[in-house]
Amino acid sequence: MSYEWFISLRYLRAKRKQTFISVISFISIAGVTLGVAALILVQAVMTGFTDGVRQQILGNVPHVLIQRYGEGIDNPRELVNAARQLPHVISATPFVSREAMLLAGGNVAAVSVKGVDEDHKILAQSLRTWEGNQINQLFFDSEDRPGIIIGMDTATTLGVDVGGLVNVIPPLFNVTPFGMMPKMKPFRVVAVFDKQSSLIDSFYAYIPLPEAQVFFESEGVVSGIEIEVDLFERAPAVADQLSGQFAFPTVVRPWQSLYGSFLSALKLEKLGLFIVLAIIVLVAAFNIATTLIMVVMEKTRDIAILRAMGANARSIMKIFLFEGLIIGTMGTLLGTGLGVALAHYADALIKGVEGMFGIQIFDQSVYGMERFPSEIVVVEVIAVVVMAMTISLLATIYPAWRASRMDPAEALRYD
Incomplete structure (x- = not known):
């Protein structure tokens, strides 16, 4: 020392x-x-x-979102395959989305109804299902009514529980002998988010993709493709790679551009x-x-x-x-x-x-x-x-x- x-x-x-x-x-x-x-x-x-x-925020929203400016995507399989070949991509699923009103027992809730397939991450979350059955069976193989998944806040607003019926009313109309009538279809609530959902989750309701394409009159076309990556921070890199493969009007946006300001x-x-x-x-x-x-x-x-x-x-x-x-x-x-x-x-x-x-x-x-x-x-x-x-x-x-x-x-x- x-x-x-x-x-x-x-x-x-x-x-x-x-x-x-x-x-x-x-x-x-x-x-x-x-x-x-x-x-x-x-x-x-x-x-x-x-x-x-x-x-x-990213619980039920995409890490990377692919859409086509001014129109739907008519070649979703090509985009899905391209996304799944990239490193760090966990899943890529097409969806059809439309704003709609949910009506049940005189109660109304405004949501964005999203049609998803069996690979969507909402089906892997903790859900309270109807009669405790498997969510895939209830959601895609329903015999009497097509299934719908809603958030706990939405279920509380409508006053319904699993097994209840809700009417979905999109901004579409049917021509009848009595004039233009709003399009409406009943769905059965097959699952509810088990935990209290966030504000973003409360705004969404989920129905099967084939049912959504028919109901929203968009057969063969999807609204976009949701991509999930292994780490949130890798979303911009994945978005840049896809942007280089698909030019405008295809738009690829990471979650930072959607919710990054907050x-x-x-x-x-x-x-x-x-x-x-x-x-x-x-x-x-x-x-x-x-x-x-x-x-x-x-x-x-x-x-x-x-x-x-x-x-x-x-x-x-x-x-x-x-x-x-x-x-x-x-x-x-x-x-x-x-x-x-x-x-x-x-x-x-x-x-x-x-x-x-x-x-x-x-x-x-x-x-x-x-x-x-x-x-x-x-x-x-x-x-x-x-x-x-x-x-x-x-x-x-x-x-x-x-x-x-x-x-x-x-x-x-x-x-």
Whole structure:
């Protein structure tokens, strides 16, 4: 151990007459600890919340959407085969979509009725089915009435449950001897989303694709093709590859162009919170600078003696740089441990506080999430650590530089 490190550690262990400096050092460490812990916790919660919202948005909507400008797609099989050959593509399914009104028992709900095939991801979700039967059998092989799948919110609005009948009324008309009559057809509710759906999910209802093509008068034509990828972030790359294969009027759009503005707002909010909370670490850095300035003032005689004994200005500067670095490192390590622990057990802590005080902090029904969102990202934790260490190091430069510039003869004149 160099003598610079040795002296720095000795200065941190204050004597009886220097207890106040020791208290200020403890406050500096505590400030860095709280700032780093708050940053890590908020980053984890915002990341978890963003991922949760993104999962809700992309629960039943496509990751990549293929449509044809101004018309339907009459060659869906060609586009589906091209999409399925690309890497990272899990599924590619055609669909027919039309806005319609659902009518049941005098109640009305506006939805987008989507005709899907057996490979659509809605059929793989948790559904409450009619009489507990398999969803594929109920949905595609219904004998009396064609099947329809609706969200829990839509079912509540209509006042129906699985097994009930709803009338689907699209913006189409039949010519009858009595004039133009709205087209209407009864469907049986064969399944309801088992969990409370998000706002986007509530807007959709699903019927079999062949039934939709006949009912919406679009035989042989589909409205578009939905593509699902293995990772959300790979959607733009898949969309770019398909855009290179199929020119206009075929339009290929990733989910970022459809719903990315809302998620961008969440990222901006996350950045804003990061900047605001970083000020806590900055305030703690001012405490570090204050502590070192007080130590320099207290150790003026010691610095002069060290200079008289042969210590150069660089060694004196190292002593106080090391002391500030020790304070910053201790605060950063403690804050990192505290922040990671709080982020990891955030859900358990929230539920514990709710049970202890009988209050509700996190309403699962409002956010549509089963647990309090918190996801620790290693890169973000490293970024917080680097930022805290950098601020702490910068705060030590001026006091250390002032100590190194001290004239030993002037300091010892009155001793």
